[in-house]
Amino acid sequence: MIPAIGLLLGIGAGVLLDVEVxxxxxxxxxxxxxxxxxxxxxxxxxxxxxxxxxxxxVVSFVANVLIxxxxxxxxxxLGVGAQLSxxxxxxxxxxxxxxxxxxxxxxxxx
Amino acid sequence: xxxxxxPPTSGPVAPERERAAHPAPEKExxxxxxxxxxxxxxxxxxxxxxxDPPVPFVPTAPSGLSRLMRAxxxxxxxxxxxxxxxxxxxxxAAALQIQADDDDLLTRARRADLxxxxxxxxxxxxxxxxxxxxxxxDRRDLISGAxxxxxxxxxxxxxxxxxxxxxxxxxxxxxxxIVTVTDPDVxxxxxxxLSAVQEMRDAGAEAIEVAGAGDTQVRVVASSYxxxxxxxxxxxxxxxRPPYRFTAIGEPETLASAMQFPQGxxxxxxxxxxxxxxxxxxxxxxxxxHEAAPHEYASPAPDDDAG
Numbered sequence: 001m002i003p004a005i006g007l008l009l010g011i012g013a014g015v016l017l018d019v020e021v022x023x024x025x026x027x028x029x030x031x032x033x034x035x036x037x038x039x040x041x042x043x044x045x046x047x048x049x050x051x052x053x054x055x056x057x058v059v060s061f062v063a064n065v066l067i068x069x070x071x072x073x074x075x076x077x078l079g080v081g082a083q084l085s086x087x088x089x090x091x092x093x094x095x096x097x098x099x100x101x102x103x104x105x106x107x108x109x110x
Numbered sequence: 111x112x113x114x115x116x117p118p119t120s121g122p123v124a125p126e127r128e129r130a131a132h133p134a135p136e137k138e139x140x141x142x143x144x145x146x147x148x149x150x151x152x153x154x155x156x157x158x159x160x161x162d163p164p165v166p167f168v169p170t171a172p173s174g175l176s177r178l179m180r181a182x183x184x185x186x187x188x189x190x191x192x193x194x195x196x197x198x199x200x201x202x203a204a205a206l207q208i209q210a211d212d213d214d215l216l217t218r219a220r221r222a223d224l225x226x227x228x229x230x231x232x233x234x235x236x237x238x239x240x241x242x243x244x245x246x247x248d249r250r251d252l253i254s255g256a257x258x259x260x261x262x263x264x265x266x267x268x269x270x271x272x273x274x275x276x277x278x279x280x281x282x283x284x285x286x287x288i289v290t291v292t293d294p295d296v297x298x299x300x301x302x303x304l305s306a307v308q309e310m311r312d313a314g315a316e317a318i319e320v321a322g323a324g325d326t327q328v329r330v331v332a333s334s335y336x337x338x339x340x341x342x343x344x345x346x347x348x349x350x351r352p353p354y355r356f357t358a359i360g361e362p363e364t365l366a367s368a369m370q371f372p373q374g375x376x377x378x379x380x381x382x383x384x385x386x387x388x389x390x391x392x393x394x395x396x397x398x399x400h401e402a403a404p405h406e407y408a409s410p411a412p413d414d415d416a417g
Contacts, residue, residue, distance in 0.1 A: 006194030014205025036200040048174030054189025106174025
């Protein structure tokens with residue numbers, strides 16, 4: 001219940017508060033969001049599989065976000081930022097789809 | 111959404127299985143884990159269907175949904191708060207990012223996109239620039255055209271005024287001479303007066319008017335004629351009686367000397383019994399007008415330059 005409330009609170013704060021994203025963070029925020037999304041769907045799947053663990057979730061969330069941002073940062077330094085961020089998005093997207101497919105089977109048995 | 115307790119949720123699963131295959135619910139794990147194992151031959155097809163779903167999706171105990179519901183109703187602890195704050199962070203960042211998307215598209219655009227956008231803008235700028243140049247050239251043309259039209263109009267107006275003075279349809283003023291001819295015996299004939307007019311023209315008179323006694327006056331133009339009549343002359347259909355008074359506008363000295371040279375106008379008038387006096391004036395006005403009749407046969411010849 002608390003995570004659901006937290007999600008709603010976060011979205012509300014993001015919509016209502018007029019916070020400017022720091023310039024240095026701007027290229028990495030979209031990737032970080034997608035990585036966090038992957039972690040959240042993974043966590044949801046783990047809940048349904050009955051193997052959810054707070055510690056694992058927190059670590060995987062933070063690690064996902066940091067690694068995704070770091071890969072994009074590295075790509076920008078190497079001059080292949082666009083391609084590398086595309087690669088990260090593709091990988092995370094595949095993972096999200098897999099997780100959502102599992103969740104779907106749990107929910108609809110199909 | 112009504113929340114089924116775990117046993118009822120797992121309940122519907124069991125009948126379904128029974129319908130699909132004969133093995134009892136308690137044997138189910140065996141069936142799923144040992145999928146390849148030959149099941150009872152009668153229900154081969156059904157058991158194959160049974161083996162199809164991947165391993166995790168045969169819930170023995172509570173289903174995924176019921177687990178989710180249970181997790182939702184779980185007592186809050188530190189782990190949940192941590193998870194909640196992280197998920198909240200995600201929502202916050204996502205909302206920010208989506209709003210930033212609305213704000214400015216350029217700041218997040220990749221280099222290739224920026225180059226393309228820049229290309230497009232440059233091209234558009236070039237196009238607009240050339241359009242500006244075109245329109246400015248048009249504007250210059252129009253302005254200079256208006257100027258030349260204005261100049262042409264002024265020229266034409268000036269020319270029309272000159273021609274009007276020449277044709278006698280406009281009043282004229284300027285320096286000139288007045289020749290007064292007194293003729294008590296009516297001996298001065300039309301020919302003499304006409305020769306006086308010719309002398310004035312030769313001397314460069316630009317506008318000539320002849321007045322008779324009383325209020326009769328006639329503008330002398332190219333088509334003017336002089337006829338003898340009973341006790342005076344007829345000029346352009348107007349009867350004039352002596353004394354006559356010529357007003358000629360032109361260079362006064364030249365006109366005056368043209369009147370007075372030996373065997374000239376003055377002496378001829380004297381011969382005919384009249385008397386002529388010439389006076390030079392600085393400012394004269396010729397205001398008798400000639401009414402120009404429209405030409406019946408002559409029309410302006412086509413200009414060689416035209417076209």
